[in-house]
Amino acid sequence: MSRAEIEQRDRTHPLAEDEAREVLALADEAEAADGSPPLSEQFRLSVESRDPDVTHLLAYAAGRALAGYAQVRAGSGDEPPSAELVVAPQLRRQGAGSGLLAALPEDARVWSHATGPAAAAAEAFARSGELEPVRSLHVMGRSLVDGPAWPEAVVPDGYRVRHFEPGDEDEWVAVNAAAFASHPEQGSLTRRDLEQRMAQPWWDPEGLILVVDPDGDRPDDRTGDRIAAFHWTKVDPPGGEVGEVYVVGVSPDRQGQGLGKAVTILGLDHLRARGQRDVVLYVDEENVAAVHTYASLGFTDREVHRQYARPPAT
Ligand SMILES: CC(C)(COP(=O)(O)OP(=O)(O)OC[C@H]1O[C@@H](n2cnc3c(N)ncnc32)[C@H](O)[C@@H]1OP(=O)(O)O)[C@@H](O)C(=O)NCCC(=O)NCCS
Numbered sequence: 001m002s003r004a005e006i007e008q009r010d011r012t013h014p015l016a017e018d019e020a021r022e023v024l025a026l027a028d029e030a031e032a033a034d035g036s037p038p039l040s041e042q043f044r045l046s047v048e049s050r051d052p053d054v055t056h057l058l059a060y061a062a063g064r065a066l067a068g069y070a071q072v073r074a075g076s077g078d079e080p081p082s083a084e085l086v087v088a089p090q091l092r093r094q095g096a097g098s099g100l101l102a103a104l105p106e107d108a109r110v111w112s113h114a115t116g117p118a119a120a121a122a123e124a125f126a127r128s129g130e131l132e133p134v135r136s137l138h139v140m141g142r143s144l145v146d147g148p149a150w151p152e153a154v155v156p157d158g159y160r161v162r163h164f165e166p167g168d169e170d171e172w173v174a175v176n177a178a179a180f181a182s183h184p185e186q187g188s189l190t191r192r193d194l195e196q197r198m199a200q201p202w203w204d205p206e207g208l209i210l211v212v213d214p215d216g217d218r219p220d221d222r223t224g225d226r227i228a229a230f231h232w233t234k235v236d237p238p239g240g241e242v243g244e245v246y247v248v249g250v251s252p253d254r255q256g257q258g259l260g261k262a263v264t265i266l267g268l269d270h271l272r273a274r275g276q277r278d279v280v281l282y283v284d285e286e287n288v289a290a291v292h293t294y295a296s297l298g299f300t301d302r303e304v305h306r307q308y309a310r311p312p313a314t
Contacts, residue, residue: 004059004096015050034118038086059096067096076188080107101129131308139303141280148298153265164208179249202236229259231267243271245281
């Protein structure tokens with residue numbers, strides 16, 4: 001089957017404004033057809049901002065119709081690059097997807113966020129490109145209006161609970177990086193990434209709950225409360241009924257004191273008080289401790305997202 005023509009956009013040849021618009025429209029069309037968004041938040045934000053630090057691949061069919069899009073992001077440290085790709089619903093099964101796949105770095109890991117029949121198509125597609133599943137991300141959820149009750153939050157003595165305030169940015173980035181040192185995507189979040197999120201319509205400082213130590217030892221270059229743990233809740237779209245446990249992190253030197261469970265509960269209380277009816281979260285299958293905490297708070301599996309990669313050459 002004939003392959004689409006692939007064009008690359010990066011620092012030397014940035015993504016143009018109209019190209020970014022076309023990519024977002026294509027992703028929206030795929031979401032409407034498949035019932036799940038093909039690009040995750042960070043990948044979509046990088047299209048919106050026409051990020052020159054990632055590689056954008058555009059697949060064109062005959063007549064210069066945009067048939068597909070892929071994005072490749074360098075991994076942090078020794079991590080392999082990660083990629084997401086999508087083909088326009090009406091231009092599938094014509095080789096655009098495999099054309100994009102062939103243009104990715106050999107060691108790229110490709111995410112599938114598809115659910116239902118689209119997940120089966122993504123799996124068949126990945127296997128046809130000789131990729132195998134290497135990582136699974138579970139979407140867990142629970143009702144906030146019924147189902148098992150969750151306990152009251154127990155915050156250890158010496159800590160204070162408040163929400164994010166201007167001036168907390170650098171301290172939050174540092175605690176997030178420390179808490180997620182072994183988590184490739186979350187741990188590498190920079191102040192710029194944080195500010196990108198703070199510029200989104202869903203950003204609500206009251207939804208970023210902090211457990212702080214007002215008397216903690218402060219490194220010379222930082223002032224103010226030390227953040228011991230945080231729970232960033234998210235409601236997107238802002239008027240919607242579903243909240244998200246967006247990120248929960250505990251500073252490594254404060255782990256083992258029950259702060260993770262306490263801050264998770266504080267976030268659930270916050271979402272329920274706001275009138276949210278349901279809550280979801282994403283958790284790595286390998287993060288057994290987190291899966292266990294969420295299951296004990298009444299969360300159950302709703303979807304599984306998979307990452308595919310070429311098996312290492314033997
Ligand atoms: C998965 C996706 C990228 C495939 O794009 P595409 O352009 O249709 O893929 P190709 O035409 O190159 O297909 C290559 C092979 O993949 C397999 N494949 C693709 N779609 C399939 C489907 N719906 N069912 C079964 N096999 C499928 C086939 O073996 C196919 O070869 P064939 O058409 O000659 O039988 C596209 O369906 C899509 O955008 N899905 C939503 C986003 C997504 O899931 N991305 C993650 C991919 S890991």
